[in-house]
Amino acid sequence: MKLSYTKRIAWRLTSVTALIVLIVFGLIYFVVNWTVVQNIDNELRQESDEHSAQIFLADDKIRFSHKNEWAEREHQEIQFNPIFVEIVSLVGESMDRSPNLKDNHLLFHSEGIFRGGGLNLRLGDQEVRQMQIPLNNKGKLEGYLLVATSFEDARRLLTNLRNILFFLYPLILFSLYFAMKYLAAKSIQPIKEIIGKANQITQNNLNERIPQPVVRDEIGQLALSINSLLARLEQAISREKQFTSDASHELRTPLAVLRGTLEVTIRKPRTEEEYVSKIRTGLQSIDKMTIMLDQLLALARAEKIASTNQEEIELTSFVEEIKNQLGYKGNQRLIIENLTGQDVFVHSSEKSLEMVITNLIQNALKYSDAFQSITIAIGMDNSAPFLTVSDKGQGIEASNIDKVFDPFFREKSMVEQAIPGTGLGLAIVRKLCQELKIEIQVQSIKDHGTVFKLIF
Numbered sequence: 001m002k003l004s005y006t007k008r009i010a011w012r013l014t015s016v017t018a019l020i021v022l023i024v025f026g027l028i029y030f031v032v033n034w035t036v037v038q039n040i041d042n043e044l045r046q047e048s049d050e051h052s053a054q055i056f057l058a059d060d061k062i063r064f065s066h067k068n069e070w071a072e073r074e075h076q077e078i079q080f081n082p083i084f085v086e087i088v089s090l091v092g093e094s095m096d097r098s099p100n101l102k103d104n105h106l107l108f109h110s111e112g113i114f115r116g117g118g119l120n121l122r123l124g125d126q127e128v129r130q131m132q133i134p135l136n137n138k139g140k141l142e143g144y145l146l147v148a149t150s151f152e153d154a155r156r157l158l159t160n161l162r163n164i165l166f167f168l169y170p171l172i173l174f175s176l177y178f179a180m181k182y183l184a185a186k187s188i189q190p191i192k193e194i195i196g197k198a199n200q201i202t203q204n205n206l207n208e209r210i211p212q213p214v215v216r217d218e219i220g221q222l223a224l225s226i227n228s229l230l231a232r233l234e235q236a237i238s239r240e241k242q243f244t245s246d247a248s249h250e251l252r253t254p255l256a257v258l259r260g261t262l263e264v265t266i267r268k269p270r271t272e273e274e275y276v277s278k279i280r281t282g283l284q285s286i287d288k289m290t291i292m293l294d295q296l297l298a299l300a301r302a303e304k305i306a307s308t309n310q311e312e313i314e315l316t317s318f319v320e321e322i323k324n325q326l327g328y329k330g331n332q333r334l335i336i337e338n339l340t341g342q343d344v345f346v347h348s349s350e351k352s353l354e355m356v357i358t359n360l361i362q363n364a365l366k367y368s369d370a371f372q373s374i375t376i377a378i379g380m381d382n383s384a385p386f387l388t389v390s391d392k393g394q395g396i397e398a399s400n401i402d403k404v405f406d407p408f409f410r411e412k413s414m415v416e417q418a419i420p421g422t423g424l425g426l427a428i429v430r431k432l433c434q435e436l437k438i439e440i441q442v443q444s445i446k447d448h449g450t451v452f453k454l455i456f
Helices: 005-052 067-071 152-187 189-198 217-267 271-301 303-305 315-325 350-366 397-401 412-416 425-436
Strands: 055-058 061-064 083-088 094-097 119-123 127-136 138-151 310-315 334-338 346-349 374-381 384-391 439-445 447-456
Touching: 005 127, 005 138, 055 152, 083 127, 119 217, 127 152, 152 189, 189 217, 217 271, 271 447, 310 350, 315 374, 315 384, 346 350, 350 374, 350 384, 350 425, 350 447, 374 412, 397 425, 397 439, 425 439
Parallel strands: 334 374
Antiparallel strands: 055 061, 083 094, 083 138, 119 127, 127 138, 310 346, 374 384, 384 447, 439 447
16 A cells, blocks of 8 residues: 555655664764763773882882772772772782772783773673783883773663663654654645645636745745646637637538539529539539648648658758749749858758748748749858748738737738638648747738748
8 A cells, every 4th residue: 555645755754864863873872982981991091000100019029109009998899989900910910909809800911902992891790991001110011000990880871871762762753753744744735725726627617726825935836837737728728619610610601602502503494504603613612621621630730740750951952842842943933042152951850841831932922913022041040040931912910910820810801802711821830830849930011021930
């Protein structure tokens, strides 16, 4: 069973904290242990320095200069902060010792394992910390001074500290887990509110938005992103509805003409010329619907067409081929200019780019007089290849420039002049340019011409 997001956050934070607390507790124990041991070793060094200064050699034996040192309470008793002292020969033979040792002896080791500090040992039924100090007489090693003190109190302190840390560790972890779980739940509460509100938004109420948090943090950015997505979805669905409505309207018109023509034709017998005329009118309506359906299909397939294999294309020769296919080979009405004087290459889909340029050329030809030339210029702008299609035709009203790429949009003057068209050509161009990552710009002056610019 998968854990909830709140529990996963709590577990992850608790795991990281557990490691940190474990390291901190380990450092605490290490520092306390090191401090206690250092204090005891310093105490043993002070004792050894004090006693080594009072030791002398007599009759080839090492003795204290003041025997009454052994009578001190710390050398007599075992329970009250005892200090154990023993003098041994080079081979470890006991030569003198403090009364509190009784029948016990301190550990002698000839290999110097005590070098650099003390060592914890067992003395009878208690733990002691011992040092072994060499005794030199006129530069000659004569024996060793063994000094030890009880480690029982220090051991109890360290044991208690260890037990407390062991007890606190799971307690802290459990407390941290539930605290993290509570805080995580509180932290994601705004996200739950966003989820609840988002679940209430359907196709029927896409105009609603998620309330924006006062604080512009990551959650605020999430709400803003979702609202932006909803806005784009609303616009897309609105465009789809408008497109469907426009398409239905545009298809309904030639169908109505075709139906009306057929109904009029069958009302009474007619001459052969009248039948031919009516059939031609019907065929024109069918041709118009066929063109419109082809363009609707091209618009629907624009994304798939643009995603086909892309390749390197040399623009000048590519446009020359399009000119020839349109039947303008050698015709000066279509003028191709290379502004760079050298080959200009782009990486694009050949089929999609051909459709874009063809639609722009046909659009320019349609809205220009027969004697007006169309110029296709190819150049470079700040290392970016570009292509322009310029005409000196009827141009576009300034207020309609932003609408020319909308499906089925046609200026009223063009409709009144009965210029054939469906209003889908530029919509296809924009869709393909979006898929090909080509920026398209348009500049136009009414009755002076239009320039479409493709920036690759």
